[in-house]
Structures are given as structure tokens and as C-alpha cells.
Amino acid sequence: MDPYVIQIVDDEEQARKSLAFLLTTAGFAVRTHETAAAFLAVAPNIRNGCLLTDLRMPDISGVELLRCLRASHISMPAIVITGHGDVPMAVEAMKAGALDFIEKPFEDEVLIEALEHAVQTHASKPAGAEELAVVQARLNQLSERERQVLSGVVSGLPNKTIAYELDISPRTVEAHRASVMAKMQARSLPELVRMTMAAQFDLH
Known part of the structure; x- marks a missing residue:
């Protein structure tokens, strides 16, 4: 090639x-x-x-x-x-x-x-069914609050805005955000976005 x-x-x-x-x-x-x-x-x-x-x-x-x-x-x-x-x-x-x-x-x-x-x-080949199943399994590990924080993060909202919308403190958002990154095994924000898009995660 x-x-x-x-x-x-x-x-x-x-x-x-x-x-x-x-x-x-x-x-x-x-x-x-x-x-x-x-x-x-x-x-x-x-x-x-x-x-x-x-x-x-x-x-x-x-x-x-x-x-x-x-x-x-x-x-x-x-x-x-x-x-x-x-x-x-x-x-x-x-x-x-x-x-x-x-x-x-x-x-x-x-x-x-x-x-x-x-x-x-x-x-190489696009992400196969097995990879998507892995991402979906990781998403399923998230709590409802973590899914809400994930939605805000991949929508580009700053922590303060997410905190205001969910009526929690920015520090709590940071803790949830760290937990989401760990559970999703994402090394960066772009990687997290790729995963959620591949799994067609509902941002709203």
C-alpha cells in the first residue's frame, strides 16, 4: 500500500x-x-x-x-x-x-x-460487533448520575454547567467524570466521545 x-x-x-x-x-x-x-x-x-x-x-x-x-x-x-x-x-x-x-x-x-x-x-476494518458489545457493557456499568454527567461531558458542557443543571457541586461532577473515564476505560475525551458515538449513546 x-x-x-x-x-x-x-x-x-x-x-x-x-x-x-x-x-x-x-x-x-x-x-x-x-x-x-x-x-x-x-x-x-x-x-x-x-x-x-x-x-x-x-x-x-x-x-x-x-x-x-x-x-x-x-x-x-x-x-x-x-x-x-x-x-x-x-x-x-x-x-x-x-x-x-x-x-x-x-x-x-x-x-x-x-x-x-x-x-x-x-x-483496517471498522469496529465490529464484539467491540461495540464491550463498549455497551461498559456503558451499562454506569449509574444514572454517571450517565447524566457523561451526556454533559460529551456534549461539551463545562463541569460548572453540568453541576448547575444536575443541581450538584462541581467537585461532585469531577468525581463522577473521573469514575466515568475509569469505567469506560477511556484515556482521553476524544476516545470517550468515539465510544459513546459508536454505541449510539443517547446524549439527551
Whole structure:
């Protein structure tokens, strides 16, 4: 199989150059695009591409970009980069097809591992019935309160908001949140979101 080419889409030149340098140094083949529109113009001809895009862009947002790809039946692994507080938008991106999201600022290793995982996941089979059964079993271990906290967390709500809505203290929310991460065996928020979406967990 030909190596994957990381397709970087970001309207900020400095960000594009920085990402391209980091990934090239890490051994990836890289191509950069100034706008989502420019990327979409060449996307149909891309083979073995892996999309890395910022969520907030002036012409077409990262979420809209993913929806355009899906509408055009263009399948490629995708990771979105998001600023702090954009978790609801990142969740929307994952619903539109993104495999993962990375919150800025991030460690270089986190991005590199996420890209490697995205490529491997896309190259292999999607989650099978056994994996979904495992996730469902973990969800079934959660208490009603933990499920309520999980719903708030993967919807992108801050702890204080979840605490207010459930009429409990932020510290109690933190305790439930830690318990949810442990029971779900999730190492990160994106992984937790992936699990709940795979199992079609009801967020409301």
C-alpha cells in the first residue's frame, strides 16, 4: 500500500508551516492547502490521504468540510484541531466523519500518535460487533448520575454547567467524570466521545 499523505487544511500560514515541518520531520508525507475550498477542488483525486484540518476557518468550517467530503462520497481518515471550548463543534465534526479531535495547545507526540492511529484505523476494518458489545457493557456499568454527567461531558458542557443543571457541586461532577473515564476505560475525551458515538449513546 502506498504511504498516506497528510493533507493539512488551515487558513493560517504559520500554522500550516509549523504542522508541515513537524509532520515531515516525523516521517510523514505532507501536502498543505490554504483553504477548505482549495482542498475540496483536489480531494476527488487524492488517494491514501489523511485529512488534518482546523475547525474554525473563514471560508468553510472543518465540520462543513467533512460534510462536503461525505456528500461527495470521498472517504479518508480525518482529524480536526480545535481551540479550547470548542468541544461541541468537535463532537459535530466526529458525527460528520472525523476519527479524532486534538485540542490546542497539544504535545507533538499526541498529534503524531493520533495521525498514526487514524491511518491504521482507516486501513483496517471498522469496529465490529464484539467491540461495540464491550463498549455497551461498559456503558451499562454506569449509574444514572454517571450517565447524566457523561451526556454533559460529551456534549461539551463545562463541569460548572453540568453541576448547575444536575443541581450538584462541581467537585461532585469531577468525581463522577473521573469514575466515568475509569469505567469506560477511556484515556482521553476524544476516545470517550468515539465510544459513546459508536454505541449510539443517547446524549439527551
